[in-house]
Amino acid sequence: MTRSAAPAPRAGLWDVLPLLVSILVLxxxxxxxxxxxxxxxxVREALYHGDVExxxxxxxxxxxxxxxxxxxxxxxxxxxxxxxWEESNEVWQHAEERAxxxxxxxxxxxxxxxxTSDNTLPYRGQPFELQMIQYxxxxxxxxxxxxxxxxxxxxxxxxxxxxxxxxxxxxxEDDEEGKLGPTQHPNAFLDYFTGLLYARAGEWNDAVVSFxxxxxxxxxxxxxxxxxxxxxxxxxxxxxxxxxGQSDEAARIAKAHPxxxxxxxxxxxxxxxxxxxxxxxxxxxxxHRESVDITLPIFDDKGNSSAxxxxxxxxxxxxxxxxxxxxDHVLRFAFPRLEAVPSPVAHCELEVSTxxxxxxxxxxxxxxxxEDDFNQRLPRILLKTVARALVKExxxxxxxxxxxxxxxxxxxxxxxxxQADTRSWIFLPGRIDVIDVDVPVGVNTLKGRxxxxxxxxxxxxxxxxxxxxxxxxxxxxxTFH
Amino acid sequence: xxMLRHALPGLLLGLVLLLPACGGSKVVSRIDPNExxxxxxxxxxxxxxxxxxxxxxxxxGSPWLxxxxxxxxKSPTVITGSIRNxxxxxxxxxxxxxxxxxxxxxxxxxxxxxxxxxxxxxxAEREDQRLNATPETLKQMGREVGADFMLLGEINQINDxxxxxxxxxxxxxxxxxxxxTNVKTWLGQKKIKKFVGRDKYKP
Numbered sequence: 288m289t290r291s292a293a294p295a296p297r298a299g300l301w302d303v304l305p306l307l308v309s310i311l312v313l314x315x316x317x318x319x320x321x322x323x324x325x326x327x328x329x330v331r332e333a334l335y336h337g338d339v340e341x342x343x344x345x346x347x348x349x350x351x352x353x354x355x356x357x358x359x360x361x362x363x364x365x366x367x368x369x370x371x372w373e374e375s376n377e378v379w380q381h382a383e384e385r386a387x388x389x390x391x392x393x394x395x396x397x398x399x400x401x402x403t404s405d406n407t408l409p410y411r412g413q414p415f416e417l418q419m420i421q422y423x424x425x426x427x428x429x430x431x432x433x434x435x436x437x438x439x440x441x442x443x444x445x446x447x448x449x450x451x452x453x454x455x456x457x458x459x460e461d462d463e464e465g466k467l468g469p470t471q472h473p474n475a476f477l478d479y480f481t482g483l484l485y486a487r488a489g490e491w492n493d494a495v496v497s498f499x500x501x502x503x504x505x506x507x508x509x510x511x512x513x514x515x516x517x518x519x520x521x522x523x524x525x526x527x528x529x530x531x532g533q534s535d536e537a538a539r540i541a542k543a544h545p546x547x548x549x550x551x552x553x554x555x556x557x558x559x560x561x562x563x564x565x566x567x568x569x570x571x572x573x574x575h576r577e578s579v580d581i582t583l584p585i586f587d588d589k590g591n592s593s594a595x596x597x598x599x600x601x602x603x604x605x606x607x608x609x610x611x612x613x614x615d616h617v618l619r620f621a622f623p624r625l626e627a628v629p630s631p632v633a634h635c636e637l638e639v640s641t642x643x644x645x646x647x648x649x650x651x652x653x654x655x656x657x658e659d660d661f662n663q664r665l666p667r668i669l670l671k672t673v674a675r676a677l678v679k680e681x682x683x684x685x686x687x688x689x690x691x692x693x694x695x696x697x698x699x700x701x702x703x704x705x706q707a708d709t710r711s712w713i714f715l716p717g718r719i720d721v722i723d724v725d726v727p728v729g730v731n732t733l734k735g736r737x738x739x740x741x742x743x744x745x746x747x748x749x750x751x752x753x754x755x756x757x758x759x760x761x762x763x764x765x766t767f768h
Numbered sequence: 769x770x771m772l773r774h775a776l777p778g779l780l781l782g783l784v785l786l787l788p789a790c791g792g793s794k795v796v797s798r799i800d801p802n803e804x805x806x807x808x809x810x811x812x813x814x815x816x817x818x819x820x821x822x823x824x825x826x827x828x829g830s831p832w833l834x835x836x837x838x839x840x841x842k843s844p845t846v847i848t849g850s851i852r853n854x855x856x857x858x859x860x861x862x863x864x865x866x867x868x869x870x871x872x873x874x875x876x877x878x879x880x881x882x883x884x885x886x887x888x889x890x891x892a893e894r895e896d897q898r899l900n901a902t903p904e905t906l907k908q909m910g911r912e913v914g915a916d917f918m919l920l921g922e923i924n925q926i927n928d929x930x931x932x933x934x935x936x937x938x939x940x941x942x943x944x945x946x947x948x949t950n951v952k953t954w955l956g957q958k959k960i961k962k963f964v965g966r967d968k969y970k971p
Contacts, residue, residue, distance in 0.1 A: 393969075435853055
């Protein structure tokens with residue numbers, strides 16, 4: 288195979304040495320080629336088998352730095368599912384602080400990303416990912432028995448939701464991958480969740496505000512994601528409105544949702560003989576990013592063919608090339624695509640010995656939010672990929688003009704550094720369902736089930752309430768199927 | 769030199785990519801606990817100490833104390849109740865309570881008795897002494913000093929943010945309630961407003 292026919296001075300080894308060193312540096316310290324989900328495949332496998340301790344151990348082998356937001360998000364999550372509530376909260380506290388620090392962008396790094404890949408930029412997290420921290424931290428504090436601290440998380444969640452709404456109104460507000468769309472957030476779910484926390488604390492004015500925001504949010508989300516106003520939310524809003532003396536609005540809710548009206552089962556409050564149990568069922572995974580790599584040999588004008596002819600002729604057998612065409616350089620594009628993770632879970636149910644099984648209602652479709660978020664970012668990602676290719680090609684051409692060997696070295700660096708940014712918080716559940724039941728005092732064992740479309744149990748959990756002395760419990764169950 | 773000019777971008781990139789691996793070394797130095805250090809803009813030890821000192825100074829400078837001395841002929845006894853954290857930060861309320869108790873006790877104008885949480889442990893100790901202590905050192909049951917007033921409070925927070933600029937507003941409300949009559953004897957309020965600015969870009 289010959290290189291460009293254009294005359295170029297010969298390069299000595301001494302001249303090329305700095306670049307060879309830089310290639311070695313990049314090879315040694317640059318980001319790996321595997322996607323984030325591939326890096327963590329053993330962790331996910333351990334989670335799939337319910338072995339959380341092994342998952343943590345595998346995760347520690349992958350390693351990570353405390354300056355890496357993604358590492359903090361993942362580590363905090365694994366500690367959460369391992370029941371190490373305090374450690375999990377500590378890690379997530381660092382994650383929140385790190386996310387704040389990352390508001391300031393480094394111009395040097397942004398420029399480096401344009402010459403190499405977005406992997407050189409620190410991971411900033413997608414807005415919906417960062418918003419989920421408060422949900423999990425609040426659950427951790429509830430497990431630790433600290434309702435006041437859970438309420439701190441609730442207030443933070445509401446504040447962040449307001450920030451998200453405010454950003455939507457700013458047309459020019461965007462991040463490195465594009466503008467935040469109007470529906471890519473879990474605000475309605477978080478409003479509902481925080482409303483439950485306020486209700487549990489007896490802070491009914493705050494509860495009304497959160498439930499009302501959730502009610503409106505689910506109305507908007509319903510159009511896009513098919514998650515309507517959960518039945519339990521209309522009941523909660525009705526109760527909170529009655530408690531705060533807002534009878535006109537309560538009557539409107541009762542009219543729109545008869546199941547929430549007085550005398551219906553849904554309107555029943557705690558009477559001392561029952562306690563309220565709210566269980567969130569988390570299943571599946573959000574879709575994750577995988578890499579699309581396109582490597583094209585570009586041939587000299589004097590050669591037998593150009594790239595498109597070559598591709599036309601050999602199709603996918605791109606690496607079986609063995610003709611005598613003159614290779615000019617190699618062009619590589621890499622950008623992320625989203626890969627769905629199918630879940631067998633079709634619905635969830637809670638078995639109360641005295642009442643039989645009750646089905647859960649979907650309250651959050653994170654899969655749809657992640658897809659929507661990614662699809663809105665994709666045009667910007669592709670544009671950036673093309674811009675990067677142009678910058679790299681200009682650099683290669685200039686080098687080749689000076690020296691042919693140097694041109695090839697620059698080409699090698701360009702190819703080696705072209706990697707898709709596949710980072711995302713892959714452990715998040717794809718979907719969350721909720722059950723809200725009044726359980727007779729004395730019934731201390733409940734069974735939560737994740738069920739497939741054939742009615743077969745995918746995963747089952749037993750909830751022990753014997754140590755609970757609260758008249759309202761908020762719990763969560765997670766299946767990694 | 770021409771070669772080096774083209775080599776430079778590659779080398780620089782290599783260095784930039786290496787930067788995160790070469791994190792700065794850790795530095796630990798001792799500083800005066802009273803020195804004001806604001807890092808994140810969150811509620812910190814300085815806020816806790818200053819608020820406690822200023823509010824208790826205000827409390828003890830109010831007319832209720834003089835009236836109590838005149839009417840009762842003794843210093844009032846205060847017990848600290850709950851101070852609810854209704855902010856968006858995990859504030860160490862325990863530290864704040866200790867700061868308040870310290871400011872009160874050090875003033876010499878009031879006496880502070882153990883809180884509801886602490887007295888359980890003290891009572892358990894007295895119970896233990898009944899079995900294990902010598903008669904001459906045994907402390908008697910039922911001789912606790914009953915508090916005249918309970919100090920209650922709340923910390924609220926309002927944040928406002930636009931791009932990299934954020935204003936954090938804390939309002940701390942304390943109230944001294946007469947335990948016998950439920951009359952609110954003193955109401956104190958302290959406000960803290962902080963501006964946190966972040967640059968959008970750095971070199």
